[in-house]
């Protein structure tokens with residue numbers, strides 16, 4: 001009898017618990033989708049604070065991308081001077097903007113102030129001046145999709161960076177990833193859709209889980225500015241080199257075939273390719289992508305606040321938030337997961353650190369060979385090896401998450417780069433001997449950023465003084481003017497409910 005009572009009580013208890021769980025789940029689902037619509041956003045609204053009226057949690061968490069306090073060992077949200085830490089990069093990028101200034105990237109919310117501040121964008125005191133094309137703005141701002149729809153895409157790509165200084169004032173934000181009518185994820189940058197087309201795929205057919213990565217693939221990818229696109233002459237047309245595949249070799253072959261160079265290196269006279277940040281491409285070659293994990297699973301995990309589940313928009317290092325980012329799938333201890341990440345990063349960095357020193361020396365040895373009268377024919381094979389070695393090195397480091405996202409593929413790329421760099425140096429030492437130079441080539445002081453910048457002929461104090469003037473006199477005016485335009489073009493009206 002006693003057992004029967006116990007049994008019945010247990011059944012009742014289980015039933016009540018199940019009922020409770022269902023109500024909680026319903027409430028959660030309700031909570032997730034119930035939001036107070038404060039404004040109707042009709043067009044491309046570049047201002048996040050307007051979207052924030054409807055979606056305060058997403059907005060507030062996104063605003064945290066401005067916070068720069070989190071530090072992990074290799075990636076930070078702070079402002080680390082990479083050239084100070086690894087001065088030989090000044091040699092690798094001689095003749096190119098990155099040799100002047102290269103800092104650890106900060107969060108999305110800093111996209112506009114950072115691009116104004118870096119020495120790479122120069123100091124245009126008037127519209128129409130300066131070294132950079134408008135295409136440089138493409139991944140920095142929600143004003144870009146607005147401008148593309150107002151001006152037309154080709155026209156947008158055909159300006160100077162400074163021409164759009166009063167137009168592009170809002171950093172990366174809601175309008176870059178969301179359709180305001182449905183809040184669905186959406187592709188706002190034509191380059192990605194065009195790259196899919198070039199591969200014979202239709203981006204409109206991407207699944208929801210794929211879209212959770214593809215919104216990031218609009219920017220976290222390798223790209224170049226195509227100046228010869230048919231019918232679009234005069235434009236710096238943003239293009240992804242994916243036609244023949246996304247591996248480092250496929251893109252290298254693509255660039256070789258079209259004879260593309262971002263710049264000619266002033267020391268070795270090599271036609272160089274600057275890798276951008278192929279995060280997406282390398283990610284697809286790692287185990288997480290193979291198991292269907294998307295960028296957002298780790299970089300934008302769900303969070304619950306006051307019983308409301310929402311997507312945490314504080315995009316940044318998942319290591320600041322392992323409980324939400326990793327524990328959904330992993331049962332390991334927090335420290336073990338952290339160690340897994342750091343181990344992979346540390347081991348790959350050993351390879352890239354070795355590789356970059358060898359490439360720097362190869363550039364300088366090549367300079368010596370030119371001075372001793374080497375011919376272009378003698379230098380062809382050497383330059384090809386330097387070009388390919390540096391492309392591989394850049395591909396693996398510029399993708400800041402690659403050492404974790406795809407450690408095997410990344411180390412494969414680094415070792416093939418080391419092979420190419422060594423090949424270049426072997427050929428160089430033979431050539432130098434042939435030209436009568438039998439001792440090691442004298443090297444500048446590789447421990448000092450300033451010494452190397454002087455060695456390649458940069459006048460950094462002058463560049464800094466110009467930049468200061470630009471930041472004091474030009475940028476505030478541009479931003480002011482832009483704000484005025486924005487207020488008159490408000491695309492919202494209060495909803496009736």
Ligand code: HEC
Pocket residue numbers: 048051052055058059062172173174175176177178183185211212215216296300309310311312313
């Ligand atoms: C880099 C791309 C990106 C940016 C920028 C972005 N979002 Fe999202 N957002 C996402 C992704 C990815 C999801 C998850 C969507 C899914 O899985 O359906 C999401 C989901 C949402 C959702 C659905 C509810 C939820 O929490 O899952 C809302 C609402 C939202 N975002 C609002 C915003 C607002 C407001 C901003 C600007 C402050 C913003 N988003 C900026 C990518 C972005």
Ligand code: HEC
Pocket residue numbers: 072073074075076077105213216217220279280283284288293294295296297298299316317318319341400401402404405
């Ligand atoms: C399985 C989890 C996971 C997925 C999925 C993932 N990442 Fe990461 N990502 C990480 C970790 C861990 C780091 C290293 C963070 C650190 O070192 O602080 C990282 C680093 C990065 C960084 C450098 C961050 C910084 O602070 O400089 C970028 C950019 C990045 N990831 C982009 C992406 C993109 C784009 C995708 C999708 C194509 C993606 N990630 C998918 C876990 C992930």
Ligand code: HEC
Pocket residue numbers: 287288291293297298318319322325326327328329330337338340341404407
């Ligand atoms: C959505 C699920 C999911 C999330 C989120 C996730 N992982 Fe994974 N992770 C996997 C799967 C699946 C594998 C493949 C191995 C397996 O099947 O167990 C894997 C494998 C790994 C491996 C071994 C793979 C290798 O490269 O050697 C590490 C390390 C790892 N994850 C770390 C992390 C960390 C750190 C985070 C958080 C930043 C994270 N994972 C987030 C699903 C996930």
